[in-house]
Amino acid sequence: MGRRVSVAWMNLLHERTRLLVAIAGVAFAVLLIFMNLGFLGALTATTTNFYEQFNADLFLSSPETLEVSTTTAFPRERLYQAEGIPGVSRVMPLYSGYVLWRNPDPPHTSRAMFVWAYNPDDPVFLMPELETPSARRILQQPNVVFYDLRSRPDFGSSEIGTVTEAARRQVTIGGNYSLGGGFAADGTLIMSDQNFVRYLSPRPLDLVDTGLIQLTPGANPERVVRALEQALPADVDVYTKAGIMLRDQTYWISSTSIGFIFGLGVLVSFVVGIVIVYQILYTDIRDHLPEYATMKAMGYRNRYLFQIVLQEALLLAAMGYVPGLIVSLGLYELTLNATAGSLPVQMNLSRVGFVLVLTILMCSVSGLISVRKALSTDPAEVF
Amino acid sequence: MVATISEQNSVSVAKELAIKIEHLNFYFGTGELRKQVLFDISLDLPKGQIVILTGPSGSGKTTLLTLLGALRTLHEGSLQVLGKEIVGLPDKALIPIRRNIGFIFQAHNLFESLSASQNVETSVELTRNIGEKRQLAVDMLGQLGLSDRVDYKPNALSGGQKQRVAIARAMVNRPKIILADEPTAALDKASGRDVVTLMRHFCEEAGTTVLMVTHDNRILDVADRIINLVDGRLESDSDLETQTSRIS
Ligand SMILES: Nc1ncnc2c1ncn2[C@@H]1O[C@H](COP(=O)(O)OP(=O)(O)OP(=O)(O)O)[C@@H](O)[C@H]1O
Ligand SMILES: [Mg+2]
Numbered sequence: 001m002g003r004r005v006s007v008a009w010m011n012l013l014h015e016r017t018r019l020l021v022a023i024a025g026v027a028f029a030v031l032l033i034f035m036n037l038g039f040l041g042a043l044t045a046t047t048t049n050f051y052e053q054f055n056a057d058l059f060l061s062s063p064e065t066l067e068v069s070t071t072t073a074f075p076r077e078r079l080y081q082a083e084g085i086p087g088v089s090r091v092m093p094l095y096s097g098y099v100l101w102r103n104p105d106p107p108h109t110s111r112a113m114f115v116w117a118y119n120p121d122d123p124v125f126l127m128p129e130l131e132t133p134s135a136r137r138i139l140q141q142p143n144v145v146f147y148d149l150r151s152r153p154d155f156g157s158s159e160i161g162t163v164t165e166a167a168r169r170q171v172t173i174g175g176n177y178s179l180g181g182g183f184a185a186d187g188t189l190i191m192s193d194q195n196f197v198r199y200l201s202p203r204p205l206d207l208v209d210t211g212l213i214q215l216t217p218g219a220n221p222e223r224v225v226r227a228l229e230q231a232l233p234a235d236v237d238v239y240t241k242a243g244i245m246l247r248d249q250t251y252w253i254s255s256t257s258i259g260f261i262f263g264l265g266v267l268v269s270f271v272v273g274i275v276i277v278y279q280i281l282y283t284d285i286r287d288h289l290p291e292y293a294t295m296k297a298m299g300y301r302n303r304y305l306f307q308i309v310l311q312e313a314l315l316l317a318a319m320g321y322v323p324g325l326i327v328s329l330g331l332y333e334l335t336l337n338a339t340a341g342s343l344p345v346q347m348n349l350s351r352v353g354f355v356l357v358l359t360i361l362m363c364s365v366s367g368l369i370s371v372r373k374a375l376s377t378d379p380a381e382v383f
Numbered sequence: 384m385v386a387t388i389s390e391q392n393s394v395s396v397a398k399e400l401a402i403k404i405e406h407l408n409f410y411f412g413t414g415e416l417r418k419q420v421l422f423d424i425s426l427d428l429p430k431g432q433i434v435i436l437t438g439p440s441g442s443g444k445t446t447l448l449t450l451l452g453a454l455r456t457l458h459e460g461s462l463q464v465l466g467k468e469i470v471g472l473p474d475k476a477l478i479p480i481r482r483n484i485g486f487i488f489q490a491h492n493l494f495e496s497l498s499a500s501q502n503v504e505t506s507v508e509l510t511r512n513i514g515e516k517r518q519l520a521v522d523m524l525g526q527l528g529l530s531d532r533v534d535y536k537p538n539a540l541s542g543g544q545k546q547r548v549a550i551a552r553a554m555v556n557r558p559k560i561i562l563a564d565e566p567t568a569a570l571d572k573a574s575g576r577d578v579v580t581l582m583r584h585f586c587e588e589a590g591t592t593v594l595m596v597t598h599d600n601r602i603l604d605v606a607d608r609i610i611n612l613v614d615g616r617l618e619s620d621s622d623l624e625t626q627t628s629r630i631s
Contacts (some may be wrong), residue, residue, distance in 0.1 A: 290492045295505065350511065
């Protein structure tokens with residue numbers, strides 16, 4: 001006792017069927033939003049998941065580079081400069097580009113293949129196939145490359161020992177690894193920097209595509225980034241791993257239609273939610289117009305009616321969000337299993353919060369649109 | 384009849400007034416469509432008087448009631464409710480005045496989703512008497528013979544019971560003025576009779592002024608005074624108090 005009668009709550013509970021429809025409607029909109037964000041997040045992750053395999057803490061890249069497969073090279077000198085900064089333990093130049101790869105199998109079509117190249121003595125990648133001393137020896141042989149098992153099948157056989165042509169020079173597959181090229185490349189190769197000069201001549205090694213930096217254990221990455229930014233001229237940017245992934249993801253989201261498609265999906269779901277909640281609230285208000293008018297005649301201010309409608313909206317938001325979230329978690333799991341992990345849809349806390357905010361916003365907007373009807377009732381008209 | 388009006392005026396000067404109306408005009412619409420509904424109304428309602436307002440359909444009874452209830456803004460003449468001038472006040476300033484007035488409508492206008500008690504409590508909440516609201520509501524319903532119905536929803540109540548809940552809602556804050564528009568129209572003869580008798584009983588006790596519009600000739604005897612409105616003008620005003628000796 002001592003609390004106000006919750007007219008909002010009682011109104012919602014009174015019409016059970018309508019309440020269930022409303023909850024289902026909000027939950028549906030919440031579900032659609034979660035699925036769109038889930039797919040967007042998963043696709044975004046696949047654009048850059050090869051970065052996980054880089055054995056580096058910080059990255060140097062030209063400010064003109066939008067993503068890793070189409071780089072503007074910068075002087076190798078920058079890496080040597082970086083080596084002198086406290087906290088940096090090792091620097092490794094990484095070269096990249098495309099070669100025309102001839103399918104060893106008939107009909108021998110040629111396609112552009114993406115190439116990573118580095119000094120085989122540098123531990124650039126984390127893939128176990130590249131870490132053995134024999135793998136390093138093989139990489140050092142002239143005209144021998146490692147072939148990515150996750151390359152598209154139309155590049156042809158991945159078998160070790162296969163001989164074909166790259167950039168019109170003979171090439172032998174000396175090993176395999178599993179990396180994937182994200183959105184940038186359908187197929188990738190790894191070769192030594194010496195081979196890279198051969199296949200992509202005239203390409204001098206003193207221009208680097210991406211610089212990799214390893215930190216001494218215990219070094220604070222943020223602090224080293226700041227020190228590097230101060231020490232190095234403006235022709236290179238310094239990134240953490242998360243930072244450079246974000247750079248590439250931003251590029252892919254804005255340059256492809258995935259950002260647009262799923263962004264639109266979220267927007268449409270949001271609008272659908274607004275319309276559903278608006279319909280429910282509007283009907284509810286319309287059914288109670290004489291009562292609202294009576295409350296005004298009794299001396300209640302518009303503010304009070306406003307509160308009732310807004311409370312109803314927020315209650316609907318809360319009651320619809322929870323089942324929406326639960327079903328979404330189930331569908332995420334289902335998607336993950338159905339695609340065998342290749343579409344890594346995963347829930348994270350910031351998305352849970354973001355969608356909650358969206359849901360509250362969605363219901364509030366509906367509340368604000370529909371409340372005008374209640375506010376405009378004329379208490380003189382109920383007599 | 385005209386004589387009784389002046390007689391009435393002289394009697395009421397001595398008494399305190401709940402409502403004082405002077406030369407009130409009211410129009411609906413604006414410009415070309417403007418239509419005068421009330422013409423030069425002058426009327427004094429003393430505290431504690433129970434007044435019935437009659438008149439043909441369309442004569443302006445409901446309109447007059449909404450004006451006295453501070454539900455419309457007014458521009459011509461003078462209308463004082465409990466000593467406060469209402470003519471010229473903006474809409475916002477009318478809201479607090481409404482809290483001194485209990486309204487009873489032809490339709491009960493109860494929230495279907497709220498119990499009888501909760502409907503009455505919405506009225507108590509206006510007075511910030513929130514701690515005792517349940518007690519006040521239950522007491523009021525009890526006095527109206529609804530002790531065993533306090534937690535029923537309107538759906539489960541008869542027409543007369545619903546109207547009594549509406550009366551409880553209007554009266555629980557002991558307003559100085561009650562305005563009722565055909566409160567018995569939706570009721571059968573017996574329950575209509577009950578409802579007005581209850582109203583009369585409470586208002587006499589609390590010294591409440593009542594203005595009730597009715598077409599129901601069978602309940603005219605509860606009134607102290609009967610006013611007749613025709614085409615927006617006061618036609619007659621008969622004070623039953625002076626004609627029949629009242630025991631009180
Ligand atoms: N909102 C409005 N706008 C314009 N004219 C109105 C409005 N409300 C009432 N009127 C007109 O004002 C006049 C008086 O109406 P009112 O409702 O006060 O009559 P009444 O005496 O209560 O009639 P009844 O006994 O039928 O209820 C009528 O001619 C009616 O058409
Ligand atoms: Mg009327």
